[in-house]
Amino acid sequence: MRVILSPKQLSETVNKLADQLNNNHKDLNDVVFVGIQQGGVVVANDIVAALQQLHPAQKVQYGQLDITFYRDDIRKEVLAPDTMNIPFAIENKTVVLIDDVLFTGRTIKAALDVLLDYGRPAKVELCVLIDRKEHRQFPIQADYVGKTVQTNKTDKVKLVNKEVVLITQ
Amino acid sequence: MQLSTRHLLGIKDLTPPDISLILKTAEQFKEVLQRPVKKVPSLRDVTIVNLFYESSTRTRFSFELAEKRLSADVINFSASASSISKGETLLDTVNNILSMKVDMVVMRHSASGAPHFLAQHIPAAIINAGDGINEHPTQALLDAYSIKEKTGKLKGRKVAIIGDIMHSRVALSNIYLLTKMGAGVTVCGPPTLIPKYIREALGVEVNYNLKETLEWCDVANVLRIQLERQNQVLFSSLREYSLAYGINRKLLDSLKKEIVIMHPGPINRGVEIDSDVADSKQSIILQQVENGVAVRMAVLYLLSGRSQKNN
Numbered sequence: 001m002r003v004i005l006s007p008k009q010l011s012e013t014v015n016k017l018a019d020q021l022n023n024n025h026k027d028l029n030d031v032v033f034v035g036i037q038q039g040g041v042v043v044a045n046d047i048v049a050a051l052q053q054l055h056p057a058q059k060v061q062y063g064q065l066d067i068t069f070y071r072d073d074i075r076k077e078v079l080a081p082d083t084m085n086i087p088f089a090i091e092n093k094t095v096v097l098i099d100d101v102l103f104t105g106r107t108i109k110a111a112l113d114v115l116l117d118y119g120r121p122a123k124v125e126l127c128v129l130i131d132r133k134e135h136r137q138f139p140i141q142a143d144y145v146g147k148t149v150q151t152n153k154t155d156k157v158k159l160v161n162k163e164v165v166l167i168t169q
Numbered sequence: 170m171q172l173s174t175r176h177l178l179g180i181k182d183l184t185p186p187d188i189s190l191i192l193k194t195a196e197q198f199k200e201v202l203q204r205p206v207k208k209v210p211s212l213r214d215v216t217i218v219n220l221f222y223e224s225s226t227r228t229r230f231s232f233e234l235a236e237k238r239l240s241a242d243v244i245n246f247s248a249s250a251s252s253i254s255k256g257e258t259l260l261d262t263v264n265n266i267l268s269m270k271v272d273m274v275v276m277r278h279s280a281s282g283a284p285h286f287l288a289q290h291i292p293a294a295i296i297n298a299g300d301g302i303n304e305h306p307t308q309a310l311l312d313a314y315s316i317k318e319k320t321g322k323l324k325g326r327k328v329a330i331i332g333d334i335m336h337s338r339v340a341l342s343n344i345y346l347l348t349k350m351g352a353g354v355t356v357c358g359p360p361t362l363i364p365k366y367i368r369e370a371l372g373v374e375v376n377y378n379l380k381e382t383l384e385w386c387d388v389a390n391v392l393r394i395q396l397e398r399q400n401q402v403l404f405s406s407l408r409e410y411s412l413a414y415g416i417n418r419k420l421l422d423s424l425k426k427e428i429v430i431m432h433p434g435p436i437n438r439g440v441e442i443d444s445d446v447a448d449s450k451q452s453i454i455l456q457q458v459e460n461g462v463a464v465r466m467a468v469l470y471l472l473s474g475r476s477q478k479n480n
Contacts, residue, residue: 066197069209069470078474080170080190081197117206 004130004149004157005164013146014043017127018050020144021096030122031094032061036111037068037082039100039159043129047098061088065097067110084114091119100159102128102145105138130157130164172471176288176295179304180345188350192314194467195460201238202463212241215272215473220263221298222248222278227434227458228298228308232275235465244271259283260290267291273472276300294472302336308433309342311464313350315457316388319429324351329382330373331414332392332441333362335403339433340392344371357382358392358414361403379414383424390431391416391442407440417443421451429453 005013025031033051035044041064048062068081097111108126115124127144132151151157154169172187180188201209217236221229229245236243246266263274273294276284281301288295299305317323328347334340334356347354348371355374356363368375376382383389394410404410416430430442430452438444447454 069197069201069211074211075214075474078171078471080471081194084197084200113210117204117208119205 001168002166003163004166005147007162010129010159010163011046013129014046015050017129017144017146018047018054021047021127022051022054025094025096028055028058028060030092031096032063032088032090033096033098034063034065034086034111034115036097036099036107037064037066037084040098042159043100044098047127063087065111065114067107067114070110070113072106072110086118089119090115090121092122094123094125095121096125096127098127100128100164101130101132101157102126102140102142103132103135103157105136105140108140109138129159132157171474175472176284176297177306177468177472178285178288178295178297180306180309180342180349181304183306183346183349185349188310188313188346191310191464191467191471192317194471195310195314195464198238198466198470199460199463201466202459208238208240210240211470212236212239212473214242215239216242216244216270217273217275217469218244218246218266218271219298220246220266220274220276220278222259222276222283223299225277225298227461228277228305231458231461232296232298232307232465235462235469236275238462239466239469241273241469244269259287263287263291267293273469296468296472299338301338302341303338304342304345305338305433306342307461307465307468308339309346310468311457311461312339312343312390312431312433313346314460314464315431315453316352316429318456318460319453320387323347326352326388327355327386328352329355329357329386329389330392331357331379331382331389331416333395334358334367334392335362335364336395337392339390341371343390344373348372355382355385359404359410379416380420380423383416383420383428386428388429388431389416390433392433393435394437394441407437411440415439415441415443416446418445418449421446427451431457434458 033048035041048060052060063086066082066084068079126142128142129146131142131145131148133148135153156167158165170190173184174182219232271293275296275298277298278300281303283300284295284297297306330340330343344354355376357376357379360377432454436447
C-alpha cells in the first residue's frame with residue numbers, strides 16, 4: 001500500500017480544483033455541481049464547501065448522483081443503490097460532474113446516461129481527484145484533474161480516512 | 170447486499186434484512202419515478218412474463234408499469250385469452266413460455282401454493298402476485314413502505330387489520346411482514362371471518378370490537394369483503410357488516426386521535442369503508458397505489474440477477 005495523497009496534500013488538491021472551477025465559472029447561477037456516489041460525493045462535499053467559502057452570498061447548487069441502476073455490469077451482480085439527490089433543474093445549465101478516481105471511464109459513461117434522464121444540460125464538465133490515464137476503456141477525459149498517477153490495471157486507488165492510497169494486488 | 174431468496178413466493182420466506190433492503194431500494198425507485206424520464210435501463214435484456222390466472226387491474230398494471238420503467242421486455246398472459254380454456258395444464262403452459270427464453274415470471278393464481286409449485290419446476294425467478302388465500306407479498310411490502318413513508322417507521326407502530334382476515338392473502342402477508350419488522354398487529358372483524366387460532370399461530374392480537382381497535386391503533390388497514398371467495402354465508406348481510414365493521418366519518422371523529430387509513434383496493438364503497446373516509450386526507454389509499462410501482466421495481470430489480478439464465 002502506497003499513499004498517493006496525504007491528508008494535507010488532499011486538502012491542497014481539493015482547494016486547487018475549487019480555484020480552477022471558480023476561475024472558469026465566475027457566475028454560479030448557470031453552473032451546478034454533481035458528486036458521483038460514493039467516493040465522488042466525498043470529494044465533491046469538500047470542493048463545494050471550498051467554493052461556497054469563495055461565494056458566501058450565493059448558494060452553490062449541489063447534488064448527488066447514483067449510477068447503480070445504469071451500470072453496464074448489472075448482469076454480473078445486482079447492487080443496492082445509494083441515494084440520488086438532484087434538487088434542481090439541469091436544463092441549459094453547465095453541469096460539473098465530480099468523481100474521486102477516473103479509471104476505465106465506464107462510471108462516467110453511466111453518469112452521463114443518468115444525467116440525460118434529468119434534462120438537457122448546456123454543457124457537462126468532469127472534475128476528478130485522481131486520473132489513472134492509461135486504463136481508459138471509453139473515450140472520456142477530465143477537464144479538471146487533481147493528480148495523474150501511473151498504476152497497474154489490477155491496482156486499486158481508494159480514498160480512505162482523508163487520504164488517497166494505492167493498493168497493489 | 171443481496172436478498173436471501175431467489176424467488177418472492179411469500180413474506181414468510183423473507184428475513185428482516187431482506188425486507189429492509191427492498192424498502193430501501195424502493196425509495197430510490199420512487200425518486201426515479203419523479204424524474205422527467207421515469208425509466209432506467211437496469212433490466213434491459215430481461216424478459217418477464219405476467220401470468221394472471223385470476224382477474225386483477227391494480228396489481229397487473231402496477232407490475233407491468235414497474236417492468237417497463239426498468240426497461241424489461243414484457244409478455245402479458247391472462248387465462249381467459251389463452252390455451253387454458255383449451256385445457257392446457259399450468260406446467261405445460263409455463264414450459265412453453267419458458268422455451269421462449271423468459272427470465273422472470275410474475276404470477277397470480279386462485280390456488281394457494283401455485284407459485285411454489287412452479288418454483289420447483291422451472292429455472293426462472295418467480296414473483297407471487299397473489300395466490301389464493303395464501304399470500305400477496307408485494308402488497309404487504311407496499312403497505313409497509315406506505316406506513317413507513319407516512320409515519321416515519323415500522324418498529325413499534327400499532328397496525329389494525331380490519332375485515333375478512335380468513336380469506337385475505339393481503340392480511341396474511343401483512344401480518345408476517347409487520348410482526349417481522351417489530352410492529353404490533355391487531356386483527357378485527359366478525360368472529361366468523363377470523364381464524365380461530367390466529368393469536369397462537371401468528372402472534373397477533375384479536376379484537377372483535379371495531380371502536381376499541383381503532384382507539385388502539387396508529388394505522389388501520391381496511392380489507393375488502395371478498396364475496397367471490399365465500400362459499401358459505403359468514404355474515405347475514407352487507408348492510409349488517411357495514412353497521413358493525415364499516416369505517417365511517419362519525420366513527421373516526423369520535424376517536425381521541427387521527428389515525429391513518431389504508432385499503433388495498435378495490436374499495437366496496439359504503440360497505441367496509443365510506444366515501445368520505447376513503448377520499449379524506451387521513452386516507453393514503455392512492456399513495457399506496459403510487460408506491461406499489463416503486464416497490465415492485467425494487468423486487469424485480471433485486472431478483473433479476475438471481476435467475477439462472479435458461480439457455
